[in-house]
Each structure stands twice: as C-alpha cells, then as structure tokens.
Amino acid sequence: MKLNTLNTNLNQFRYLSFKKVRTWYAKLVPPRSIKEPYRHVIQIGDPRLRTVSEGVPLNLITTPEIQLVINQLKVVFKKYKCVGLSATQIGVPIRIFLMEFNEKHATAYSEQERNVMDIKPCPLKVVINPEIKILDYTKLVFPEACESVKGFYADVPRYRSLNLKGLDENGKSFSHDFSGWLARIIQHEMDHLNGITYIDLMDRKTFTCGCWNVINEHGGKVELPYSPD
Numbered sequence: 001m002k003l004n005t006l007n008t009n010l011n012q013f014r015y016l017s018f019k020k021v022r023t024w025y026a027k028l029v030p031p032r033s034i035k036e037p038y039r040h041v042i043q044i045g046d047p048r049l050r051t052v053s054e055g056v057p058l059n060l061i062t063t064p065e066i067q068l069v070i071n072q073l074k075v076v077f078k079k080y081k082c083v084g085l086s087a088t089q090i091g092v093p094i095r096i097f098l099m100e101f102n103e104k105h106a107t108a109y110s111e112q113e114r115n116v117m118d119i120k121p122c123p124l125k126v127v128i129n130p131e132i133k134i135l136d137y138t139k140l141v142f143p144e145a146c147e148s149v150k151g152f153y154a155d156v157p158r159y160r161s162l163n164l165k166g167l168d169e170n171g172k173s174f175s176h177d178f179s180g181w182l183a184r185i186i187q188h189e190m191d192h193l194n195g196i197t198y199i200d201l202m203d204r205k206t207f208t209c210g211c212w213n214v215i216n217e218h219g220g221k222v223e224l225p226y227s228p229d
C-alpha cells in the first residue's frame, strides 16, 4: 500500500461511524475457532434446540469429556446468572442440566410473589439423565423466560409438583420431590432436552419483548447483548 493511499484511507476512516468501524475491524480479524461446549447460549432457530438430546452412559459420567461439559455449563450458568440451563443450550445435545435458586435470585421477587409463585431456594444441582413423574397435574400459569429466546418472556402453564430422578456429577442417583417454581424450572429444562422451548407451550398473546418501553424511550437505538461479557 502506498503512503498517499494510506492517507486517503485514514481520512475516510475519520468519517466512519463507530458501528462501521466495528464492522470493518471484524472483517480484518479472523473469527476465533469456537467449539462446543460454548461459552455462550445458543438462540432459537439453532437446530440443536429442536433435537432430542442423548442420554449419558453411566460409565462416561466421570470422563474428562463429560466433566468438561459440566464445568463449562457451570461457567455459563454463572455468567448468565441462570436458574436453569441445559447442555443443549451450550451446543452439546446430551441429557444434562443445571438448576439453582439462591437468595440473590429471590430478591428479584417481592415476598407476596414468592408466596404466590411458591418460590423456594435450591442449591446448585447437576442433573444427568433426568426423569420426571408429575405428582400434581394442577397447572400454574406464570411468566417465564429463556436464555435461548433472549429478550422475551411469556405466560407458560406448568404442573404444580413432580418427582425428579437423576444422577449427580459423580454418577450417584437421587430422587427428590419439587413443587412451584422449582418444578417449573425442571419442566423447562426437561423440555430443552426433548427439543421443546417455552414458546411451544406459552400463551401467545402474552409474548413480550422485555425492553419494549426502553426501545421507545431511546428511539429504537437499543442493542441486546448475547453474552454478558
């Protein structure tokens, strides 16, 4: 490249908007080799969210490959501040999900909401090859969101209580009963393992963009990050 050409390019560069510069820069930098398990959550439309995930053979649970998926799932779970996340959502269609509901999560709800929605705490739980049995077929309808349908929420009916059987990250089996919000999280994650997302079950008229009012306040100039970092 000749110097005068470079000067011309620099002059043009000054008049480029930040967005254009970013696009220009992205073309210069080759994309990193991004492989599963991802450090981000895949979005609706990705065919993997429509596949039935494979069970994990008992003798493979403690192998480095499966433990890598579990550890990566924990990293993404924490990064996105999830209450539930399936391996499918980080690009690995195997039957594993994480769930947790801690005091920090609970602060997003008033005491009245916590009572009405039957919100109880649950420490971080790794669930492998889950099986559920519905104990109470009463359906409760509350708003639900999903990291794979970023930015939206809708009312979704879910069964009131269930029994969850599965294996922990060491391959040890467990069986617990859950109700209310925790039963909802489990049904949501089980659905992911079966290629179902909440938009298949929601009351369509309640489907809402979580920042519709902010979009109006900012004249449409709002960007939605698909990764917290």
Ligand SMILES: [Zn+2]
Binding pocket: 145, 146, 147, 148, 188, 192
């Ligand atoms: Zn989800």
